[in-house]
Amino acid sequence: MDPQLATDLADLPDLLDATRKFAERALAGLSSRPVAPGPGVVAPEPLPLRGIGLAGALDRFAARWEPGFSGSAGPRYLGFVTGGATPASVAGDWLTSVYDQNAVMDADSSATALERETIGWLRELFGLDSAHSGAFVSGATTSNLVGLAIAREWVGERLGVSVARSGVAALGAVTVLSGSPHSTIYKALSMIGLGRDSVRTVAVLPGREAVDVSALRAALSSLDGRPVIVVGNAGTVNTVDFDDLRAIAALRSEFPFWLHVDAAFGGFAALSPEHAGLLDGLSEADSVCVDLHKWLNVPYDSAVQFSRRRDLQTAVFHNSAPYLGVPTADPDFVHLTPESSRRLRALAAWFSLSAYGVEGHAEIVRRDIALARRLGSKLAGLPGVRVLAPVRLNVVCFTFPGDVSAAARAIAETGETFLTPTVYEGQPALRAAFSNWRTTESDVDRVFETLRKVLAGT
Ligand SMILES: Cc1ncc(COP(=O)(O)O)c(C=O)c1O
Numbered sequence: 001m002d003p004q005l006a007t008d009l010a011d012l013p014d015l016l017d018a019t020r021k022f023a024e025r026a027l028a029g030l031s032s033r034p035v036a037p038g039p040g041v042v043a044p045e046p047l048p049l050r051g052i053g054l055a056g057a058l059d060r061f062a063a064r065w066e067p068g069f070s071g072s073a074g075p076r077y078l079g080f081v082t083g084g085a086t087p088a089s090v091a092g093d094w095l096t097s098v099y100d101q102n103a104v105m106d107a108d109s110s111a112t113a114l115e116r117e118t119i120g121w122l123r124e125l126f127g128l129d130s131a132h133s134g135a136f137v138s139g140a141t142t143s144n145l146v147g148l149a150i151a152r153e154w155v156g157e158r159l160g161v162s163v164a165r166s167g168v169a170a171l172g173a174v175t176v177l178s179g180s181p182h183s184t185i186y187k188a189l190s191m192i193g194l195g196r197d198s199v200r201t202v203a204v205l206p207g208r209e210a211v212d213v214s215a216l217r218a219a220l221s222s223l224d225g226r227p228v229i230v231v232g233n234a235g236t237v238n239t240v241d242f243d244d245l246r247a248i249a250a251l252r253s254e255f256p257f258w259l260h261v262d263a264a265f266g267g268f269a270a271l272s273p274e275h276a277g278l279l280d281g282l283s284e285a286d287s288v289c290v291d292l293h294k295w296l297n298v299p300y301d302s303a304v305q306f307s308r309r310r311d312l313q314t315a316v317f318h319n320s321a322p323y324l325g326v327p328t329a330d331p332d333f334v335h336l337t338p339e340s341s342r343r344l345r346a347l348a349a350w351f352s353l354s355a356y357g358v359e360g361h362a363e364i365v366r367r368d369i370a371l372a373r374r375l376g377s378k379l380a381g382l383p384g385v386r387v388l389a390p391v392r393l394n395v396v397c398f399t400f401p402g403d404v405s406a407a408a409r410a411i412a413e414t415g416e417t418f419l420t421p422t423v424y425e426g427q428p429a430l431r432a433a434f435s436n437w438r439t440t441e442s443d444v445d446r447v448f449e450t451l452r453k454v455l456a457g458t
Helices: 003-010 012-028 053-064 087-099 111-125 140-159 183-191 213-221 245-253 266-271 310-317 346-380 404-413 441-457
Strands: 133-137 176-178 199-201 228-233 257-262 287-291 303-307 395-399 420-424 427-433
Touching: 003 012, 003 053, 012 053, 087 346, 111 133, 111 303, 111 346, 133 140, 140 183, 140 228, 140 257, 140 287, 140 303, 140 310, 176 183, 176 213, 183 199, 213 228, 213 245, 228 245, 245 257, 266 287, 266 346, 303 310, 346 395, 346 427, 346 441, 395 420, 404 420, 404 427, 404 441
Parallel strands: 176 199, 176 228, 228 257, 257 287
Antiparallel strands: 133 303, 287 303, 395 427, 420 427
């Protein structure tokens, strides 16, 4: 054994303790470190020939890289839609590495059964039923990809071809209809060979991002009964608008389409009694995407995909070989997702759900919604600021006179908070998205003070 590795093995308890203390300091400083220090400049070092051991690596990481890391796990990082990591999910994630299970098949471990239990819990959390089976994937992009790949296979089934066997060329052009699809829908369609141009955006309701169901009906009826894919949106990034999923699903009695719903973070509306109605009809979807590294507050990377057609999913993703076995009616995960070998991502979610239950996670969701409203109403009172949509859930989308990109940079430079710029209805704007378990009212007040000062100066 390499001497450095042998020393680390002998010193493992002390080294783990040192790592724990390092983590403890990092977490204790989360609220006070600069929220977005920027990329910085760290001079590259050559590939080490001889290692410096874990203690040396910790020191080197602390000196060279750690100072530039963002406070994205902390309470005032409001960019994109970014969750933190609950204490239990951090522990679950550490133990995922300790046990280093390959959650690929049932043959040698109970790890895959733990993943199934966690999927069952999540299904219940989001109001789905046993008709939906699921699997963990790396994020909502991959979850969308899996859902759309199954949808593609379904279109093939309707047309009498197997895309999994014959390729997309056998299918001809496929239409994907959606009101306000997330950018990752285009990315997923590019990856699965249907192409970004397969999307036909459908009119949205006036002043909204939710699809106009009568326009969708008209679009479907123009397709002469050809099977298509409809992407329903349950939580758009700019204004967190929700399609009327029940009304969309009802159109399936008239037109043949696969309904995929992107509920990457909007799925968590299910945890707020006041908002759960926004997801009415979700259980009718043929496939559903929900991100977990957003509002479940588990570490990157983690999401879940659900679908009703496990047979088609297996047709797309199966990885059969004599040493891997053939898919059964209840296939191993190796036959269900893009990866073959895969991390036991379920463990972090399992820990957080075990530790805090539905009630604990619902409290995070309800608090974040209340905090978004608090910031929204404070901003609405600032001269010149226009909140561009009602705060439906956890995002405040607003604009002001002046250069939005420059303001976003100036806000980040304060170290106090981080917001991402966007364009909504042709209007440059900023988004503040709340999805962290640590955020409190005093964080919102600090964020507001920062915004007030920066906007006054732009
Ligand atoms: C609605 C929606 N879909 C998909 C995604 C992609 O998620 P990920 O970056 O986890 O792949 C996001 C990310 O913000 C999102 O908000």
